[in-house]
């Protein structure tokens with residue numbers, strides 16, 4: 001166990017974890033952003049990433065449910081609204097991030113119902129997303145907050161992704177990628193709060209260690225999802241039996 005760090009030293013250690021472990025460094029993202037993915041791979045990325053998007057409000061709701069600090073609950077409620085919408089768009093009209101992600105999968109020609117069913121996602125994607133929800137349910141509140149700290153690094157990758165995909169794929173438009181318009185300011189606000197919370201509440205060396213481990217864990221969740229995509233759809237092409245197959249979607253057996 002390392003010695004007790006100052007809050008700023010803790011922040012520097014967390015930023016260092018992002019600099020060396022965040023999913024912007026994954027080969028699949030490099031291929032995605034530089035135009036080297038096939039249409040099938042771009043579709044597979046969006047379909048699998050829906051599973052992650054859908055789990056985010058569930059893990060945020062779990063955090064709220066076990067939190068006895070009204071200020072933290074209030075802050076986290078905003079995240080729920082960001083993802084699930086406020087309901088102000090009209091009855092049955094979702095206006096949050098999850099709904100905007102479906103505009104992205106629509107734009108890539110994927111069947112909405114099939115995407116929402118999560119049936120054609122890779123098993124590893126589902127397990128990774130479930131592991132994130134489980135982590136937030138079971139670990140300390142401090143670790144649960146710390147596991148969101150990957151968002152410190154997301155504005156940069158979103159910038160690279162939007163510029164790279166618009167430049168490199170003729171079928172990707174600004175409208176297709178509209179999900180990402182709102183994310184950088186939301187992620188900045190979310191991660192500023194979470195970082196400040198961790199710096200204030202990690203008062204012992206053990207708690208600081210737990211915060212850093214939570215960020216490592218979350219980087220692993222994100223990395224695992226991209227490993228699974230690369231393994232299934234990259235050069236080797238080991239698509240699991242039930243998963244999305246480019247070109248054959250959604251004409252797949254429905255009762256499997």
Ligand SMILES: O=C(O)c1cc(C(=O)O)c2c(n1)C(=O)C(=O)c1cc(C(=O)O)[nH]c1-2
Pocket residue numbers: 056097147148149150151152153154157158183222
């Ligand atoms: O596009 C990305 O690379 C990326 C990364 C992350 C992240 O680092 O966890 C999130 C998002 N996007 C995102 O859109 C999002 O809503 C989100 C919520 C969270 C979280 O842990 O609460 N991370 C992320």
